[in-house]
Amino acid sequence: MDILYLLIPIAIILAGLAIWGFFWSVNSGQYDDLESPAHSILFDDDEHLIPDDAKVGKRNSNDNDK
Amino acid sequence: MHQDILTGQGDQACFHCGLDIPPASQYYSIIGGQSRQMCCPGCQAVATTIAEGGLENYYKHRTADAQSPNFADQAVTEELLCELKLYDQASVQKAFVTATAEGEKQAALVIEGITCAACVWLLEHHIKSLDGVRKISVNLTNHRAQLSWDDSIISLSQILTSIYHIGYRGHPYHPDKEEQLLEQETRKATRRLGIAGIFTMQVMMLAIALYAGETQGLEDHLATFIRWASFVLATPVVFYSARPFFEAALRDLKTRHLTMDLPVSIAVGSAYLASIWATVTASGEVYYDSVTMFTFFLLIGRFLEMKARHRTGRAGNSLLNLLPASAVILTNGEEQLIPANDLNIDDHVLVKPGHIIPADGTITQGNSSIDESALTGEYLPLSKSTGDTVVGGTINVENPIIVKVTQVGAATQLSAIVRLLDRAHEEKPKVARIADQMAGYFVTAVLITAATVGLSWWVIAPEHAFWITLSVLVVTCPCALSLATPTALTAATGSLRQGGLLITRGHVLESLSRATHIVFDKTGTLTEGNLSLQHTHTLANLSQDECLNIAAALELHSEHPIAKAFHQHAMQAGIRPAEELNNHVGQGLEGLVAGKRYFIGKPNFASRQSACLLSFADAPDNTGQWLLLSSETENIAWFGLNDPARKQARSTVQQLQQQGLKIQMLTGDSSAAVEHIAASLGIKEVISGVSPEQKLQHIQGLQKDGARVIMVGDGINDIPVLAGAQTSIAMGSATDLAKTNADAVLISGDLLRLPQALNLSRKTQSIIRQNMSWAIIYNLIALPLAATGMIAPYMAAIGMSASSLVVVGNALRLSKLGRVNRVESP
Numbered sequence: 001m002d003i004l005y006l007l008i009p010i011a012i013i014l015a016g017l018a019i020w021g022f023f024w025s026v027n028s029g030q031y032d033d034l035e036s037p038a039h040s041i042l043f044d045d046d047e048h049l050i051p052d053d054a055k056v057g058k059r060n061s062n063d064n065d066k
Numbered sequence: 067m068h069q070d071i072l073t074g075q076g077d078q079a080c081f082h083c084g085l086d087i088p089p090a091s092q093y094y095s096i097i098g099g100q101s102r103q104m105c106c107p108g109c110q111a112v113a114t115t116i117a118e119g120g121l122e123n124y125y126k127h128r129t130a131d132a133q134s135p136n137f138a139d140q141a142v143t144e145e146l147l148c149e150l151k152l153y154d155q156a157s158v159q160k161a162f163v164t165a166t167a168e169g170e171k172q173a174a175l176v177i178e179g180i181t182c183a184a185c186v187w188l189l190e191h192h193i194k195s196l197d198g199v200r201k202i203s204v205n206l207t208n209h210r211a212q213l214s215w216d217d218s219i220i221s222l223s224q225i226l227t228s229i230y231h232i233g234y235r236g237h238p239y240h241p242d243k244e245e246q247l248l249e250q251e252t253r254k255a256t257r258r259l260g261i262a263g264i265f266t267m268q269v270m271m272l273a274i275a276l277y278a279g280e281t282q283g284l285e286d287h288l289a290t291f292i293r294w295a296s297f298v299l300a301t302p303v304v305f306y307s308a309r310p311f312f313e314a315a316l317r318d319l320k321t322r323h324l325t326m327d328l329p330v331s332i333a334v335g336s337a338y339l340a341s342i343w344a345t346v347t348a349s350g351e352v353y354y355d356s357v358t359m360f361t362f363f364l365l366i367g368r369f370l371e372m373k374a375r376h377r378t379g380r381a382g383n384s385l386l387n388l389l390p391a392s393a394v395i396l397t398n399g400e401e402q403l404i405p406a407n408d409l410n411i412d413d414h415v416l417v418k419p420g421h422i423i424p425a426d427g428t429i430t431q432g433n434s435s436i437d438e439s440a441l442t443g444e445y446l447p448l449s450k451s452t453g454d455t456v457v458g459g460t461i462n463v464e465n466p467i468i469v470k471v472t473q474v475g476a477a478t479q480l481s482a483i484v485r486l487l488d489r490a491h492e493e494k495p496k497v498a499r500i501a502d503q504m505a506g507y508f509v510t511a512v513l514i515t516a517a518t519v520g521l522s523w524w525v526i527a528p529e530h531a532f533w534i535t536l537s538v539l540v541v542t543c544p545c546a547l548s549l550a551t552p553t554a555l556t557a558a559t560g561s562l563r564q565g566g567l568l569i570t571r572g573h574v575l576e577s578l579s580r581a582t583h584i585v586f587d588k589t590g591t592l593t594e595g596n597l598s599l600q601h602t603h604t605l606a607n608l609s610q611d612e613c614l615n616i617a618a619a620l621e622l623h624s625e626h627p628i629a630k631a632f633h634q635h636a637m638q639a640g641i642r643p644a645e646e647l648n649n650h651v652g653q654g655l656e657g658l659v660a661g662k663r664y665f666i667g668k669p670n671f672a673s674r675q676s677a678c679l680l681s682f683a684d685a686p687d688n689t690g691q692w693l694l695l696s697s698e699t700e701n702i703a704w705f706g707l708n709d710p711a712r713k714q715a716r717s718t719v720q721q722l723q724q725q726g727l728k729i730q731m732l733t734g735d736s737s738a739a740v741e742h743i744a745a746s747l748g749i750k751e752v753i754s755g756v757s758p759e760q761k762l763q764h765i766q767g768l769q770k771d772g773a774r775v776i777m778v779g780d781g782i783n784d785i786p787v788l789a790g791a792q793t794s795i796a797m798g799s800a801t802d803l804a805k806t807n808a809d810a811v812l813i814s815g816d817l818l819r820l821p822q823a824l825n826l827s828r829k830t831q832s833i834i835r836q837n838m839s840w841a842i843i844y845n846l847i848a849l850p851l852a853a854t855g856m857i858a859p860y861m862a863a864i865g866m867s868a869s870s871l872v873v874v875g876n877a878l879r880l881s882k883l884g885r886v887n888r889v890e891s892p
Contacts, residue, residue: 019260019264
C-alpha cells in the first residue's frame, strides 16, 4: 500500500493542474455564456460535408460557401 | 408557387419576423427553394441577404421569430452609412477599440435583435464569412459580441453595415463601472464554485478510503498521511471558496445583526479547526469531507441566485442606448456629422424628424412636436417652437429643428435622473427579514447551548469536552435550518418565473407578503401605453368605414402617436397614402384623397373651411382625445382616441383590494384621462401631474408613516421611485434602465400575476415558518442527545439528511402555481 505515498501527491498535483486550467478558462471568458453553446451543438451546419449519395431525402438547398 | 401563397393571404404570418402580412403585400423571398411571403421590404431584404449568404439553416434552427427589422428600410440610406462611418474615425474608436499587433483591431459590440440561439449562429457565420474578419463570438446571455478584424482589409463601418443587412443592430459597447463589477462578481463566483467542486471530489475520495479503513483495517501511518492529504485539499476550499461566508459573518458581528452566515461560518470554521487538531495530534475524527461538501452545496445555491439577479441586467449600457451616438452640427451653415460626446455648449445641432435629441438645449429655429414619453410618461408629444427648451434623450416627431445646446454630459436632465436614482438607492429602507430574525435567535441559542455544554463537560470530564461540544455544533449544523428558507424561496421564485414574474432580489417574496400599499404608475402600466381608436362618430352621409379610410390615408406616413392609431386600419384595408400632404404642426394634416381635399386634426383647425366651425366643446364627450375630419365643405366625423386600460387591470385592482391592500395611482400625466381611468378601474387615491422627484417624495412619505409599499412602473421617470420603494416591479415593456433597477420584472405584462404572486408569497412565508419549526423541533430532540454524548456520528448524519429531506419536500409544494383567477371585468 506504500504506493499511496506516490499516488496521492500525484492526484493532488493533477487537481492543481485542473484548477489552473479552470481559472484560465474562466478568465478568458469561456464561462460567460452558458446558454448558446448548448444549442449550437445541435445546429447541423455540416451539410456540405455529407457526400451527396449519403444524404437522406432530397434537398435542393445549400451549397455552403465555406 | 406565388399563386398558392397569394390565395392563402391574410391569415399568413411573415416568414421572417412572424408578424401578420398585410393583404396588399407583394414581398417574397426564396428560402430553401420555396417562395416565402414577407410582411415588408425590410424583412424581404434581410431574408434575401441571409439566403444569399448560404445561411438558410438559420430558419431551421431558430426557436423564436426574428425581430421585425423596421429599421432595415433605412439600412440602405446614405444617412445611416454616414452615421456608421463615424465609427471609423480614430477619435471615436479610441473609446472602445483596442489595436493589437499587425494592424488587427478588437472591439466589443452590443447587438440588438437577438431572440434565440440561432441568431448567434447566424451572426457568427455571416460576419466570419466577411473578408478581413479574424474572429467573432457572440454571447447569447448578454447580447455582446467580441470582434477582431484586420483594419487594412475591412473597416468597422462595413462590418456594422453587414450586421444591419441581416436584421440586427450593432453598437459599440462601453462597459460602465457597475457592469464591470457585475462581470467580476460572476467570474469570482464561478471560480469559487469550481474550486469547491473539484476539491470536494478529491476529499470525498480520500474520505471513502478513511471510512473503509475503519472497518477493513488501515495502517496508522497511511491513515495519518491521508488525513494530511485531505487537509491540503480542503484548505483552499475553506480559505478561498468559503470566504464570502466568513466575510458576511464578520459583517454580521459588527452590525449586530445575525444571519445564517454566522452559523455556517462557525460550522465550517470549527469543523475545519477540529479536523486540523485531529490531524496534528492523530486523534479523534476528521470532518474535511463535510466541510467541503457543505461549502460546495451552499455555493451552488448562491450562484443560482446571483445568476437570476443578473439576468435582467443583460441589455448592456442602457443609458448609452437612450442618447444617440452622433449629432448633426451646423457650423457656418454647413452640416457636419460628429460624435454626440464631442458636443459643446452653444453648438447648433440639426435634429431631423424621428431622431433623438442629443443633448439638452433650446430651439433656435423651427417648430415641431417632441415625444417626451421616456422622461415624463406623457404619451402625447408636446408642441414646441422657437425658444422652448428640449431635453436630451427625447424624440423629435414632426419637423426638422435646430437646437442650441445648453447642457452636455453629466449636467443633462437624463444624468440628473440617474443621480436621483443613486440617492434613492442609498435611502432605500432595509427590509427586516423574518427568516434572518429567526436565524438570529436560533444562532444565539445554539451558541449559548454549545458554550454551556462545553463548560459542563469541562467540569465533569475535561478529556471529552472538546469533542462533545463539537458534536453539538455538528448535530445542530444548520443544514435543515439553512435549507428551510432557500428551498422555499427557490421553489416559489421558479414557479413565479414560469408565470411571467421574474424575481431579481432575494427579499421580494418576503416583502410582497407583508406589503400594505401598492402604487401603480398609469401610462404603460395600468394602460397599454399607446393611443388606439375607441369611437367613430359620423357627422355626414358616410359610413364609419369610409370615414376611417379617408383618415387612414391622411395619417399613413406620419409617425405621430395619434397617426399610429390609424395605421392598423390602413394596413388591414390596404390604404394608399393621400396626395399633396401638408403638415400643420400642433394642428393637424391636410391632403387630397380621391381628388378631394380633407383636413384632420384639432376641431378648430379641421373645420375652419367647412360650413360650421366646431371646437373641442362640441366633441361627443370630454374623455380622451378627439380628432375631427372635415372636407372643404362639411364636417365628416369625430374620432375618439384613448390610451385604454389593460384588459386585466380592473380585476387585478379588485383582487388586490380583496387581499387587503391600499391601491394608489401615481402619474406624471395631468390630463382628464387620469380621472377617467382611475374611476373605471375603481382606484380612489390618485396623485397626478407629479415629477419624478415628487413621486419619490410621495413614496418615501408613505414609507415613513410605516407603510410597506410595492411600486409598479415602467418609464425612465419611474426609475427613482422604483429604486426608492421597498418592493418595485417593472413591466416587461419597461426601459432597460427601469428593469435593472426593479426588484422584480413582470415579463408577460399580465397584471393578474400580481395578486397571484402576492398569494404565493404569503404561502411561501407560511411554508418557511413550517420548515423552521420542523428544523427547530429536530434540533431540540437531537441537541440533548448530542450534549449527553449519546449520538454516534452516523446517527447524526442520518438524522440530518432525513430532516433536510422533509424540509425540501415541503418547499417543493410551492412549485405548483395556482390558477389565475380570471374574472373578466365588465
